[in-house]
Amino acid sequence: MSGNIEPILMPKWGLAMEEGMLVEWQVEEGDAIEKGQEIADIETTKITNAFESPLTGQLRRFVTMDGETVPVGFLLAVCAEEDVDDATIDGFVRDFKDNFVLDEAAAGAAEPETVEIQPGQSIRYMTMGSDSDEPILFVHGFGGGFDNWMLNQEALSEDFQTYAVDLPGHGGSTKQIGDGELATLTDMLQSFMSAMKIGRAHLVGHSMGGGIALDLATRYPDQVASLSLIAPVGFGPDINMEYIDGFITQTRARKLRAVIELLVDDPTGISPDMIEDIIKYKRLDGVGPALELLRDKNMPAGQQASALKDRLDDLVAPTQIIWGRNDRIIPASHAEGLPDRLKIQIYDDTGHMPHMERANEVNALISAIVKG
Amino acid sequence: MSVKSYRQALNEAIYQEMERDERVVVMGEDIAGGMGAPGEDDAWGGVLGVTKGLMPKFGRDRVLDTPISESAFIGCAAGAAATGLRPVAELMFVDFMGVCFDQIFNQAAKFRYMFGGKAVTPLVIRTMYGAGFRAASQHSQCLYPLFTHIPGLKVALPSNAYEAKGLMTQAIRDDDPVVIFEHKAMYDEEMEVPDEAYGIPFGEANVTREGDDVTLVAFGRMVNLANEAADSLKASGITCTVVDPRTTSPLDTETILETVSETGRLVVIDEAHPRCNMATDVSALVSQEIFSDLKAPVKMVTAPHCPVPFSPALEDLYIPSTAKIEAAVREVLGKGH
Numbered sequence: 001m002s003g004n005i006e007p008i009l010m011p012k013w014g015l016a017m018e019e020g021m022l023v024e025w026q027v028e029e030g031d032a033i034e035k036g037q038e039i040a041d042i043e044t045t046k047i048t049n050a051f052e053s054p055l056t057g058q059l060r061r062f063v064t065m066d067g068e069t070v071p072v073g074f075l076l077a078v079c080a081e082e083d084v085d086d087a088t089i090d091g092f093v094r095d096f097k098d099n100f101v102l103d104e105a106a107a108g109a110a111e112p113e114t115v116e117i118q119p120g121q122s123i124r125y126m127t128m129g130s131d132s133d134e135p136i137l138f139v140h141g142f143g144g145g146f147d148n149w150m151l152n153q154e155a156l157s158e159d160f161q162t163y164a165v166d167l168p169g170h171g172g173s174t175k176q177i178g179d180g181e182l183a184t185l186t187d188m189l190q191s192f193m194s195a196m197k198i199g200r201a202h203l204v205g206h207s208m209g210g211g212i213a214l215d216l217a218t219r220y221p222d223q224v225a226s227l228s229l230i231a232p233v234g235f236g237p238d239i240n241m242e243y244i245d246g247f248i249t250q251t252r253a254r255k256l257r258a259v260i261e262l263l264v265d266d267p268t269g270i271s272p273d274m275i276e277d278i279i280k281y282k283r284l285d286g287v288g289p290a291l292e293l294l295r296d297k298n299m300p301a302g303q304q305a306s307a308l309k310d311r312l313d314d315l316v317a318p319t320q321i322i323w324g325r326n327d328r329i330i331p332a333s334h335a336e337g338l339p340d341r342l343k344i345q346i347y348d349d350t351g352h353m354p355h356m357e358r359a360n361e362v363n364a365l366i367s368a369i370v371k372g
Numbered sequence: 373m374s375v376k377s378y379r380q381a382l383n384e385a386i387y388q389e390m391e392r393d394e395r396v397v398v399m400g401e402d403i404a405g406g407m408g409a410p411g412e413d414d415a416w417g418g419v420l421g422v423t424k425g426l427m428p429k430f431g432r433d434r435v436l437d438t439p440i441s442e443s444a445f446i447g448c449a450a451g452a453a454a455t456g457l458r459p460v461a462e463l464m465f466v467d468f469m470g471v472c473f474d475q476i477f478n479q480a481a482k483f484r485y486m487f488g489g490k491a492v493t494p495l496v497i498r499t500m501y502g503a504g505f506r507a508a509s510q511h512s513q514c515l516y517p518l519f520t521h522i523p524g525l526k527v528a529l530p531s532n533a534y535e536a537k538g539l540m541t542q543a544i545r546d547d548d549p550v551v552i553f554e555h556k557a558m559y560d561e562e563m564e565v566p567d568e569a570y571g572i573p574f575g576e577a578n579v580t581r582e583g584d585d586v587t588l589v590a591f592g593r594m595v596n597l598a599n600e601a602a603d604s605l606k607a608s609g610i611t612c613t614v615v616d617p618r619t620t621s622p623l624d625t626e627t628i629l630e631t632v633s634e635t636g637r638l639v640v641i642d643e644a645h646p647r648c649n650m651a652t653d654v655s656a657l658v659s660q661e662i663f664s665d666l667k668a669p670v671k672m673v674t675a676p677h678c679p680v681p682f683s684p685a686l687e688d689l690y691i692p693s694t695a696k697i698e699a700a701v702r703e704v705l706g707k708g709h
Binding site for chain 2 (some may be wrong): 252262
């Protein structure tokens with residue numbers, strides 16, 4: 001009689017996650033929970049985030065308790081209807097624990113791949129979800145990587161095919177960025193779409209990646225099904241150069257942490273591993289010059305060079321703009337005075353990373369625009 | 373990014389630098405194997421296989437098997453460095469330094485100074501150190517304090533595979549003589565290492581754990597033991613900061629002083645003999661600069677002042693252990709821990 005018993009498992013947020021700590025349950029045993037409801041806080045070596053229930057039902061049993069660390073795929077709790085007795089639930093939990101194999105849970109994890117867009121120039125990307133004609137394509141910002149979407153890509157890949165790239169100059173992609181102009185990165189992203197035979201995609205771009213997504217949507221309008229721009233560049237001159245310069249120059253964990261903390265409203269979720277990954281990325285040959293060139297071309301004299309706001313008038317694809325009110329990198333005031341037909345969402349108590357800080361809400365917005 | 377051993381990480385660093393810069397050459401005893409004799413080429417790749425595969429790729433002109441004369445080939449490497457090449461010489465076991473110390477400390481280390489800054493000596497000396505290999509007293513020593521003592525030499529002690537690739541790459545690109553100490557018990561230890569080339573700047577310590585109670589400063593393989601001790605002590609509610617200085621010369625005194633100021637307590641872990649080693653050096657630094665920040669006397673965990681024993685039981689006892697580190701931490705914390 002385990003047909004109507006449903007497990008809630010430790011999610012996998014990002015490539016490196018092997019285990020997670022259940023910091024605190026936000027619900028009680030016996031509560032009726034709904035799909036999408038935040039039911040617990042989970043901490044990984046990289047980040048702490050609210051965990052959304054994957055299902056609707058009655059939460060009968062906590063298996064993983066507050067403060068416990070368990071592997072990805074391990075049983076956190078059991079949902080079952082009233083008529084399932086405790087002994088049956090006991091049996092289900094026992095069977096799960098007896099049959100749980102660590103490697104099996106990790107084996108299903110996707111790995112990033114690379115594709116050549118020109119001889120000697122490759123792009124690293126991560127794809128998840130089943131094939132579709134119009135996948136979601138995530139484009140990160142300055143200094144970021146595909147893993148910035150760890151709280152979005154896997155969640156959205158349940159319903160959609162998704163790609164997340166490392167832009168040129170970033171992560172595991174080529175460190176050659178040509179003249180370093182935004183439009184050059186746009187063309188390289190478009191080459192990636194061609195190489196992957198992605199005819200049309202729903203673009204989700206963050207910060208510099210938002211500018212690239214918007215540039216791509218106006219220059220290659222047939223290839224863009226919708227646009228979700230998160231704290232994008234190109235909507236005003238202001239940008240926090242303390243962040244940009246600090247990101248480029250700081251090599252020590254503590255000093256870099258102070259810079260990275262500018263990204264979010266509540267810095268307690270930033271782990272030492274996240275800082276260490278950024279330092280390791282910055283050490284790779286070619287990264288320093290690439291980041292400096294991007295800065296010099298796109299933020300000369302401490303201001304944004306690209307003015308993309310007027311391009312909004314030419315857009316044909318449905319577009320939404322998402323910002324955090326407490327963004328300390330690019331002010332949320334850049335979202336003011338935009339055309340009425342755009343959907344604009346500004347979150348309180350949120351910084352420059354709404355897709356991490358408000359992952360569940362942003363995922364719902366992306367899902368809605370993709371579904372049309 | 374893929375999982376690589378300490379050995380593979382070192383090999384990849386040398387390989388990529390040889391590809392990038394044709395002035396980079398490697399030399400040493402049996403680093404390829406079979407030179408000038410009938411038999412299998414590249415059979416060895418050095419006694420523990422670090423340089424295997426370099427000779428078939430780069431040829432005998434750049435991968436030189438040398439006679440068994442450290443004074444000859446280390447001297448040769450120093451001269452080659454001063455005249456335009458960037459040699460990576462393998463001094464097999466550091467215990468053999470005795471026969472070539474003049475070439476290292478009177479010649480290579482002094483060129484920049486003796487020639488008024490007009491000469492550079494981009495020489496890398498790779499060498500194995502450390503006990504735990506049942507190799508007895510003449511093949512197990514930790515002689516990095518001797519090299520650290522000499523101005524003009526840089527000394528690096530990679531503590532894992534990621535560090536090994538980055539510090540080796542940095543060493544080859546550095547214009548001064550660098551001695552890289554590879555712990556022979558670590559060659560098979562594996563971890564994620566980027567496929568792309570990268571350097572780790574010298575003189576920048578790595579803080580591998582952050583805690584409130586005690587700062588552990590550890591060198592080379594001892595960093596891993598310090599990390600284990602810190603993780604284990606957490607269960608008792610004791611949190612430690614662990615500092616891996618990465619290089620003993622230059623030494624990141626700033627990070628050491630900053631982290632010891634925060635915790636007020638210091639345990640230094642050094643596999644070298646206890647007199648005039650890195651543990652005494654760091655203890656002196658802290659006592660001199662921030663004595664008033666200390667809440668307890670500094671504690672050193674080192675090997676004893678005796679040759680590495682050949683008896684396996686005694687050798688195990690000789691090497692600093694996680695248990696000894698944990699005991700030292702509890703001791704500096706005082707009664708009740």
